[in-house]
Amino acid sequence: MASLGAGVHLAAVALPPGPGVGGDRVVFDPVRLRPLAAAVRAAGEALHSGARTVAHALAQVGGPAGWAARLARLGDELDADAAMLRRRLALAEGADDAGRSLVATAVVILPAVHRAPALLDVRPVLDTGAIAKGETEVVPGTARAGAAALAAGRPAGRATARSLLSGSGAPSASLQEALDRLGARADDPDFIAGFYDALGPAGLAQLLTIVSGRARGPMVNRPAPPSGVDRRDAEGVLGRTFAAYTRGRSLDDSWLGRFNTRGRLDHAETVLLTPLLAAGRVDGALLDRLGRLAFGPGIGPPEPGAPPTAAAAPRGPTPAPAPAPGRVVGTVLSATADRGYRGALLAAIAAEPALAARFATRYVEAVLGGAAIAELGLPVAVGLDDATGRAWSGLIAAAGGLAARRADPLGSADFVARLAGAVNAADGSALPLHLRAALVPALRTYREEMYDAVTAVVPGPVSPPTAAPAAREVPVAGWPALLRECLRGGTLAGLLGLDAAAYAIGLDERVAGRTRGWNTGAGGYPSSPRTLGYLRGARAQAFFTGALGDAADAVLREHAQAGSAHRRRQAVILDLLGTVATSIDPTDPTDPAATFVHLGVGITVDMVEALVRERYRDVSTARPAWILARLREASRVGSQWAATYEASARLLWARRAGDPLRPITVTGSDGRRRVYTGDPHADGYITGPATDFLDAAGNPRPAAAMTPAQRGAYLAWLESPALVANNDRLPILAGAAALGEARIPPDEALRPNG
Amino acid sequence: MTIPDETRATAAGALATVARTRREVTAALDRVAAAGAGAWDGRAAQLWAGRMRHLAAEATALLDRCLLVCEQARSGPSAASTAPGAPPRAIG
Numbered sequence: 001m002a003s004l005g006a007g008v009h010l011a012a013v014a015l016p017p018g019p020g021v022g023g024d025r026v027v028f029d030p031v032r033l034r035p036l037a038a039a040v041r042a043a044g045e046a047l048h049s050g051a052r053t054v055a056h057a058l059a060q061v062g063g064p065a066g067w068a069a070r071l072a073r074l075g076d077e078l079d080a081d082a083a084m085l086r087r088r089l090a091l092a093e094g095a096d097d098a099g100r101s102l103v104a105t106a107v108v109i110l111p112a113v114h115r116a117p118a119l120l121d122v123r124p125v126l127d128t129g130a131i132a133k134g135e136t137e138v139v140p141g142t143a144r145a146g147a148a149a150l151a152a153g154r155p156a157g158r159a160t161a162r163s164l165l166s167g168s169g170a171p172s173a174s175l176q177e178a179l180d181r182l183g184a185r186a187d188d189p190d191f192i193a194g195f196y197d198a199l200g201p202a203g204l205a206q207l208l209t210i211v212s213g214r215a216r217g218p219m220v221n222r223p224a225p226p227s228g229v230d231r232r233d234a235e236g237v238l239g240r241t242f243a244a245y246t247r248g249r250s251l252d253d254s255w256l257g258r259f260n261t262r263g264r265l266d267h268a269e270t271v272l273l274t275p276l277l278a279a280g281r282v283d284g285a286l287l288d289r290l291g292r293l294a295f296g297p298g299i300g301p302p303e304p305g306a307p308p309t310a311a312a313a314p315r316g317p318t319p320a321p322a323p324a325p326g327r328v329v330g331t332v333l334s335a336t337a338d339r340g341y342r343g344a345l346l347a348a349i350a351a352e353p354a355l356a357a358r359f360a361t362r363y364v365e366a367v368l369g370g371a372a373i374a375e376l377g378l379p380v381a382v383g384l385d386d387a388t389g390r391a392w393s394g395l396i397a398a399a400g401g402l403a404a405r406r407a408d409p410l411g412s413a414d415f416v417a418r419l420a421g422a423v424n425a426a427d428g429s430a431l432p433l434h435l436r437a438a439l440v441p442a443l444r445t446y447r448e449e450m451y452d453a454v455t456a457v458v459p460g461p462v463s464p465p466t467a468a469p470a471a472r473e474v475p476v477a478g479w480p481a482l483l484r485e486c487l488r489g490g491t492l493a494g495l496l497g498l499d500a501a502a503y504a505i506g507l508d509e510r511v512a513g514r515t516r517g518w519n520t521g522a523g524g525y526p527s528s529p530r531t532l533g534y535l536r537g538a539r540a541q542a543f544f545t546g547a548l549g550d551a552a553d554a555v556l557r558e559h560a561q562a563g564s565a566h567r568r569r570q571a572v573i574l575d576l577l578g579t580v581a582t583s584i585d586p587t588d589p590t591d592p593a594a595t596f597v598h599l600g601v602g603i604t605v606d607m608v609e610a611l612v613r614e615r616y617r618d619v620s621t622a623r624p625a626w627i628l629a630r631l632r633e634a635s636r637v638g639s640q641w642a643a644t645y646e647a648s649a650r651l652l653w654a655r656r657a658g659d660p661l662r663p664i665t666v667t668g669s670d671g672r673r674r675v676y677t678g679d680p681h682a683d684g685y686i687t688g689p690a691t692d693f694l695d696a697a698g699n700p701r702p703a704a705a706m707t708p709a710q711r712g713a714y715l716a717w718l719e720s721p722a723l724v725a726n727n728d729r730l731p732i733l734a735g736a737a738a739l740g741e742a743r744i745p746p747d748e749a750l751r752p753n754g
Numbered sequence: 755m756t757i758p759d760e761t762r763a764t765a766a767g768a769l770a771t772v773a774r775t776r777r778e779v780t781a782a783l784d785r786v787a788a789a790g791a792g793a794w795d796g797r798a799a800q801l802w803a804g805r806m807r808h809l810a811a812e813a814t815a816l817l818d819r820c821l822l823v824c825e826q827a828r829s830g831p832s833a834a835s836t837a838p839g840a841p842p843r844a845i846g
Contacts, residue, residue, distance in 0.1 A: 054771075058824075654782060
């Protein structure tokens with residue numbers, strides 16, 4: 001990451017370019033820097049006193065008063081510079097040339113700030129008069145907190161930070177004191193804001209370096225000087241308070257750019273944040289920013305539905321175009337350094353439900369690709385390493401979870417649609433087990449939508465959507481692929497099976513609740529109005545068993561292929577060994593073939609081959625194959641069933657003149673008696689042109705030609721009690737679903753009590 | 755038109771004061787320039803040094819203008835002609 005071209009970005013903000021990457025380094029000479037700071041301060045004082053003198057003199061001769069004020073302002077600037085130099089001096093003395101130890105871990109920041117003062121870092125970090133003015137606007141609740149809190153909390157925090165910065169060389173005593181004070185006031189946002197404002201990003205980086213005991217200086221392997229504090233405690237205190245600070249402040253790229261121990265303005269030594277990420281809930285916008293720095297922009301729109309804090313943050317001059325998928329894979333894969341940091345960052349993002357789905361959406365294709373490459377076990381280090389892969393799996397699991405859906409419904413639906421598409425496109429590639437297991441939450445969170453989609457009588461989006469908009473856009477082919485690849489891992493397959501059964505039972509109960517008392521009147525309907533619900537439930541379970549069968553099929557095939565490949569390789573190796581062996585004759589160098597032929601090399605090869613065969617004999621596929629056959633039987637309720645029902649319903653409607661539909665009276669789930677006639681107008685399914693799915697002749701148009709609103713009304717009409725109860729072909733259809741070798745309807749086989 | 759001696763004396767005193775101030779400020783800024791060489795290096799240092807040069811030039815120019823105003827006040831009544839928008843002129 002450090003090779004992104006450090007010199008380019010500063011040049012882009014119209015500042016004189018330096019002599020190159022080497023020129024970016026700030027080298028301090030503390031012995032000389034101290035007199036410089038003193039000289040600047042003296043010059044500032046000279047300007048201030050000169051301004052007073054000049055003001056008096058000009059007043060005497062009637063000259064303009066503005067010049068003296070201008071001189072005073074120049075004096076102010078020099079004062080600020082003196083403060084900046086003193087701070088740098090303190091850092092330089094504490095750092096002991098920290099620049100060389102962390103070069104590989106620094107991240108180049110695109111400075112999104114165009115204001116030269118921020119880049120020049122001349123804002124007096126310790127002299128926080130200007131910052132204090134802004135604080136009342138930034139930290140929520142501060143305005144109401146009153147002057148007392150400001151007077152007590154913020155300056156105290158500032159003073160604590162200042163005591164750290166002024167301590168030179170051996171900060172251990174004051175460090176422990178400062179951490180104690182910080183820990184004692186961890187619930188005081190004013191104190192925390194004052195502390196971290198005064199510390200500044202560079203000061204925080206320095207502090208974290210000292211606390212973590214990182215070796216500094218050219219010999220990075222030498223033991224670091226002891227910081228004098230308990231590292232775990234210190235990181236805990238800093239993590240909790242820093243998390244609170246990030247939620248109150250919007251830490252933008254300019255802040256991150258200064259977060260390093262080298263005095264640079266365009267590098268973020270993000271790896272220093274590792275312990276803090278685990279200790280507290282860092283603000284989502286900052287996590288998003290860190291994620292982009294670590295893994296690149298990803299694929300897709302830059303910030304779909306980004307929170308206002310991120311949108312309001314300063315951006316780079318031009319938004320980078322979305323890179324090609326291959327490049328993103330490269331970005332995700334290049335994350336080999338700093339695994340600990342990346343793992344901690346991904347875990348922190350996963351713990352933030354409002355961010356997890358939106359973030360994971362951008363990288364899901366790259367992660368699937370990277371994981372599949374890693375699973376090939378190539379001898380070179382490509383693909384995701386195991387720890388990073390697991391961290392990504394954790395994020396994908398969190399992004400598909402219920403909490404993410406509640407916190408960000410749109411982002412969650414986007415994520416599931418993207419995930420299903422990516423898995424479907426990968427088409428059975430080798431994915432690691434933990435990634436397959438990570439698909440489980442998404443399948444469970446969206447089980448209603450998935451089974452609604454696959455059991456619908458008519459495919460296609462409907463409106464008003466029963467699910468989140470993007471989830472309905474998951475192509476029907478995407479769901480079985482997602483379920484199959486998940487089941488291939490074996491993890492929680494039983495739970496997913498229960499989901500299928502629960503969906504069928506729930507649907508059954510819903511339909512029964514809607515049609516209570518349908519048979520109390522004069523009977524004689526061709527079928528029960530609940531038949532369709534039963535069929536849809538059976539279809540849901542058949543869908544699941546179908547996916548299970550596909551998954552088992554894939555596993556068996558994989559096993560067979562792996563076995564035969566292994567045997568072939570063994571055979572070739574043994575063949576080669578045999579050839580070599582037969583060409584050697586130790587007794588007679590001139591005639592190699594003489595003795596080894598008699599020693600029976602061929603027999604040896606045969607014996608080894610027999611051993612190989614023996615080894616693979618114990619993996620019998622007979623029982624899995626038998627189970628597979630049973631699954632196939634159970635999943636016979638094919639998708640043709642839905643089309644058959646639709647055709648029969650259309651026929652029923654077309655013959656209504658000769659065979660009028662008999663109205664049916666039922667008690668709905670709201671407890672009201674209601675009569676269904678089968679007429680979509682009378683039954684309230686067609687409420688206007690938007691939902692009118694009939695053509696001029698009064699027959700339903702083809703479902704594919706309907707608008708989503710019309711299709712929704714059409715589906716509801718097809719499932720209405722009158723149309724189902726009057727359908728004389730449904731008993732045949734239901735019987736056909738129950739037919740087969742197993743002789744049992746599939747839903748009974750899979751019901752938990754069944 | 756006769757310029758009163760009292761006014762001339764005041765202008766002379768102001769001129770001397772401003773001239774002394776100019777010397778002091780210039781010396782202080784020179785010390786900054788001298789101390790800055792080699793104290794730190796790198797791009798930030800270069801940018802800072804450039805800014806210091808600008809700052810010193812602006813301070814000197816301002817004081818020069820003050821000197822000019824005082825000199826004109828001492829030598830004649832045309833002081834009002836050096837209004838605040840006049841271009842800076844380096845003297846001495």
